[in-house]
Amino acid sequence: MLLATPRFWYARQPTLLARLLQPLGWLYALGVRWHRRHSRPGRLPVAVVSVGNITLGGTGKTPLVIALAQELQRRGFTVAVLLRGYGANSRQPRRVGSTDAAALVGDEALEIQRSLPGVAVWVGSDRLAGGAAAISAGADLLLLDDGLQHWRLARDCDISVLDRRHGLGNRLVFPAGPLREPVDQLGRADLLVLAGAGLAPRPPNWPLEKPCFSLTGWIEPPERLRAEPLLAFCGIGLPDKFFAALRQADLQLAATVGFPDHHPYAAADLERLERRADAHGATLVTTLKDWQRLPEGWGSRVVALPLVLDGQVVAEIASAALARLGARRAGTT
Structure with missing residues (x-):
């Protein structure tokens, strides 16, 4: 399971823990620099x-x-979107379909594909090959x-x-x-x-x-949600951003629950959330990205609230x- 975003990352000044980890950060930066220096980018004709x-x-x-x-x-x-696909294991490009599972292509790939009718979305670690495939398909x-x-x-x-x-x-x-x-x-x-x-x-x-x-950006909720309490949950990098957007939309939050980024929801997670929501008489709401990772049968029981830019x-x-x-x-x- 992925860890939640550490709070000390966003302290106004580096904490003692941050200073202790700083040598590892130097090594990480050296690795990034080495990888960039030894990469030979391929150029495509678009x-x-x-x-x-x-x-x-x-x-x-x-x-x-x-x-x-x-x-x-x-x-x-004619736009095509290329991405790695969080959790996807394939190096070869794969065009994302509406029936693909998040475990296969990643939650972000599904969010993009389902939000963009008519736009091809490709996943795969070799994005040069993905780009070539997208161009062959008309991008x-x-x-x-x-x-x-x-x-x-x-x-x-x-x-x-x-x-x-x-x-x-x-x-x-x-x-x-x-x-x-x-x-x-x-x-x-x-x-x-x-x-x-x-x-x-x-x-x-x-x-x-x-x-x-x-x-x-802001959230434009269905009118019916304005009159009822909500239990909001999400597993994104900065979960407080989603909760703050809900409050900015004047929605009533009975409770909020944060999970690690890209958390793979199990039925047991949703059952616990639903019991807690029932105790408040609340509706379950989450982000559009999290909604892609819900277990089978839960999509109709949770409302996805996308961000409008x-x-x-x-x-x-x-x-x-x-x-x-x-x-x-x-x-x-």
């Missing part, structure tokens, strides 16, 4: 845009991938989910997503902190998206000449990404 993050989980990149795919499709592109733009540290496939535009409230945390590399790379690598992306609520300023490590966007800002991000693609094709930086 544009590749990646959405990723420099921190581990919880930034809201999956809703942005979905919204960007919708926006780019509206602009006439003319590839959207790479969680691609900022993926060196096998060359990209034309990197979008980095950072949670506005939590920011860079204690600014240390995993396991001492939440960073996947040293903080000075934030600026190698082309666009920065500060997602969610909060007052955190533009990070000082982000170059002034590069675009930075503030993207907010500001469409105007998403359109601005898409325009900036396309401008970057145009600059690359013109041979400028």
Whole structure:
């Protein structure tokens, strides 16, 4: 079972435990640097845009991938989404189908596929092969989910997503902190998206000449849920973000339960949650990603509440990404 996100990662100053783990963070950073230096990215004949993050989980990149795919499709592109597929074991590309199980292709892949009718979603650890398969199936733009540290496939535009409230945390590399790379690598992306609520300023490590966007999201619940108590649960990187969004929507939370990120729900988990909900006369609600991992027969007993993003800002991000693609094709930086 995966551990929950450590609270000390987001302390204002590194704690003693973080300092004790810092040498392991240095080793992790060296491994990332070595892997990048010895990778030879392959380039495909269509544009590749990646959405990723420099921190581990919880930034809201999956809703942005979905919204960007919708926006780019509206602009006439035939988009395909490529991702590793959390928990998927296949190296070879697999096109995600609506009847696939989360255990086979990953919860994020199912969330994207079911949110994007008409957009092909491919999983597999070899995303260069996945991209080639997507192009053969008709794609003319590839959207790479969680691609900022993926060196096998060359990209034309990197979008980095950072949670506005939590920011860079204690600014240390995993396991001492939440960073996947040293903080000075934030600026190698082309666009920065500060997602969610909060007052955190533009990070000082982000170059002034590069675009930075503030993207907010909210939950639009069914009207019937506004008049009844809810028991909210989720297994995401930063579960408090989901609970805060529910409160922001003026929903009545009888209780909240957090699980580790990508928690594989068993029937026993849902039975315990349902008993607790019944004690409060409450309805079970969760994120769209968590809903993909529910045991068979539980989908009709739990309400999934997706995050709605500001469409105007998403359109601005898409325009900036396309401008970057145009600059690359013109041979400028």
